[in-house]
Amino acid sequence: MRKLSSTTRTALAAVLALTVTGTLVTVAVATSRDDPKSTGGSRTAAVATDKRSVTHDQNKRVPKGARWTQHYFPSADKSKTELHADVLLPEKLPEGEKLPVILMVSSYFGHAGELKDERLPHTGPSGRFADLFEGADLFRQGYAVVMVDSRGFGGSSACFDYGGPGDLADVSAAIDWSAGQSWSTGAVGMYGKSFDAWTGLLGNNAKKKALKAVVAQEPIWDLYRHSHSNGVPRPNGIIAPTTYNEIATIPPLPDDDKRYRKNAAYEQKHPECAATPILAGTVDPGDPFWTQRDAVAGAKGTDTPLLFTQGLTENNTKPLGMEEYLANHRGVERGWIGPWDHVRGNERGADGKLAMGRAGWLKETMAFFDEHLKGEKPAEPLPNFAVQDNSGVWREEKTWPNATTSPTLDLGGGSYTDIGSGSDPERDAERAARLGAPGFLIRSEPVAQDVRVTGAPSIAMTASGTGNVMVRLYDVAADGTGVAFNEQVARVDGGRLALDLKSSDWTLEKGHQLAVEIGTVNAPTWIDSPSEEKISIKGAKLVLPLADPSKDRGTQGDRAPFLDQYKKLNTTELKKSPASFSLPAVNSAG
Numbered sequence: 001m002r003k004l005s006s007t008t009r010t011a012l013a014a015v016l017a018l019t020v021t022g023t024l025v026t027v028a029v030a031t032s033r034d035d036p037k038s039t040g041g042s043r044t045a046a047v048a049t050d051k052r053s054v055t056h057d058q059n060k061r062v063p064k065g066a067r068w069t070q071h072y073f074p075s076a077d078k079s080k081t082e083l084h085a086d087v088l089l090p091e092k093l094p095e096g097e098k099l100p101v102i103l104m105v106s107s108y109f110g111h112a113g114e115l116k117d118e119r120l121p122h123t124g125p126s127g128r129f130a131d132l133f134e135g136a137d138l139f140r141q142g143y144a145v146v147m148v149d150s151r152g153f154g155g156s157s158a159c160f161d162y163g164g165p166g167d168l169a170d171v172s173a174a175i176d177w178s179a180g181q182s183w184s185t186g187a188v189g190m191y192g193k194s195f196d197a198w199t200g201l202l203g204n205n206a207k208k209k210a211l212k213a214v215v216a217q218e219p220i221w222d223l224y225r226h227s228h229s230n231g232v233p234r235p236n237g238i239i240a241p242t243t244y245n246e247i248a249t250i251p252p253l254p255d256d257d258k259r260y261r262k263n264a265a266y267e268q269k270h271p272e273c274a275a276t277p278i279l280a281g282t283v284d285p286g287d288p289f290w291t292q293r294d295a296v297a298g299a300k301g302t303d304t305p306l307l308f309t310q311g312l313t314e315n316n317t318k319p320l321g322m323e324e325y326l327a328n329h330r331g332v333e334r335g336w337i338g339p340w341d342h343v344r345g346n347e348r349g350a351d352g353k354l355a356m357g358r359a360g361w362l363k364e365t366m367a368f369f370d371e372h373l374k375g376e377k378p379a380e381p382l383p384n385f386a387v388q389d390n391s392g393v394w395r396e397e398k399t400w401p402n403a404t405t406s407p408t409l410d411l412g413g414g415s416y417t418d419i420g421s422g423s424d425p426e427r428d429a430e431r432a433a434r435l436g437a438p439g440f441l442i443r444s445e446p447v448a449q450d451v452r453v454t455g456a457p458s459i460a461m462t463a464s465g466t467g468n469v470m471v472r473l474y475d476v477a478a479d480g481t482g483v484a485f486n487e488q489v490a491r492v493d494g495g496r497l498a499l500d501l502k503s504s505d506w507t508l509e510k511g512h513q514l515a516v517e518i519g520t521v522n523a524p525t526w527i528d529s530p531s532e533e534k535i536s537i538k539g540a541k542l543v544l545p546l547a548d549p550s551k552d553r554g555t556q557g558d559r560a561p562f563l564d565q566y567k568k569l570n571t572t573e574l575k576k577s578p579a580s581f582s583l584p585a586v587n588s589a590g
Helices: 006-015 130-135 165-179 195-205 223-227 236-248 258-264 271-279 322-328 361-374 425-435 562-569
Strands: 019-021 024-028 044-047 066-074 082-090 099-106 144-149 184-193 211-217 306-311 333-338 385-388 394-397 408-417 439-444 451-455 458-464 467-476 481-492 495-500 504-508 513-519 534-543 571-573 579-581
Touching: 066 165, 082 165, 082 258, 099 165, 099 195, 099 361, 130 361, 144 165, 165 184, 165 195, 184 195, 184 361, 195 211, 211 361, 223 236, 236 271, 306 361, 408 439, 408 458, 408 513, 408 579, 458 467, 467 504, 467 534, 481 495, 481 504, 513 534, 562 571
Parallel strands: 099 144, 099 184, 184 211, 211 306, 306 333, 333 385, 439 579
Antiparallel strands: 019 024, 024 044, 066 082, 082 144, 385 394, 408 534, 439 513, 451 504, 458 495, 458 534, 467 481, 467 513, 481 571
């Protein structure tokens, strides 16, 4: 604990007495948390309870046009977990009027900050989705907002569960609670990005009738593949659970109520909470830790209408398991798909340009909620899928992916030494010269037409030796430079090996070649342990989902700014080698 100065201790002692004025609890916070730049410089603020609502005028952390209350309710399992919710209703909501609910369940709604203690001067609801509240004029549009802390975070008790049965129970309880309130119509929609998009997918899996729609931006589709690739750890598998463990221990604010502070301190008396980051390091996908968190399998037979975004060039929540989840899901599906990083649909860069390149995200989101929560037909038709490939041009699709053919391409084989790669190119070159080539390249003939790789390719091969293998696909131009647009790795222990690559939407221009590199892991996206053994590959066969882009139907949108950055970072000059296979002709009829 940080030692306080005598002056601060005196001030703190003076303000620990709560002054109850009428129906509002006012707390003057005179600790080092005070920051005149925060929340308008206010050093006193009203604190809501379940009976006392607070407006923006009384607490600057409350969105304008809203009233804030706080509530507690049990999770749906038998763990005695208590969940905390911040509720925002329109400030001038007439008595007895009922509203549909936009629900968010997350690790990021703690009153003290999203990722760390932000040294805020007083408590209040999270501003994580202020862009939605303001940009969609949410409270004037007649919606209630419920922000629930996942177990282990904010004002909810228990250990954080990292997408396990406990989190599923929490989401289920949050849906039921939101639907059952006196001000609720009983219709619930979930909204989020990243973690709280993932809990939206869990909401779909909970199969609750009250849940009418899910809007998920850049979600985790498959937690195991987010953490590991076929037995090879990813940095996410260490960074993410460790980060969440740190968020779970953020202390509450001095003016948070007693119940909130008690729940927030749960980890202090339960050292077993720290075990989750350790268990997340398990590499075996069949381990109960992962089978209990298999959201893809949990989506079978579900039908909640789903609107999502997915960056195919994501550096965080990659398109892994996405197609399997969507295939298991039977409800309405709509999405924005393209070459961007971990951003929101309405997010803009420092230059003011939309990060995805396409306008209208919040408008489309609200039309989706209006349709499924209020029963209002959209004012204008919107494409089921808006997709941007590496050309930077947007098109509309009825379904995605929409491959018309998926040929199996015989790649043959080769050998390499599993030496990995580090941050020292000279050392890597010396090891390659001493131990053997780190990979081999297989090229296609130049394509006779523009052809699109759409969906997740897969590859199977027979391997001898022990170590790791990396498969990487390149779009090779006439000048010999190649852009790596897809990759996957796996642990090699001899025998037949099959692996799925990421979902793609990448067009090879006429005259370009597809190159397939098979070799050691040479990217920082994984934490491999090179064996320094020679690995031999035989009978490699690539299944490549293809479509004809010549009859694309365009839709509005500009080039995603991240696309050019991605190409720059992933372009390399490839060694010359003869072509050994061809891609078949593709047309819209298959």
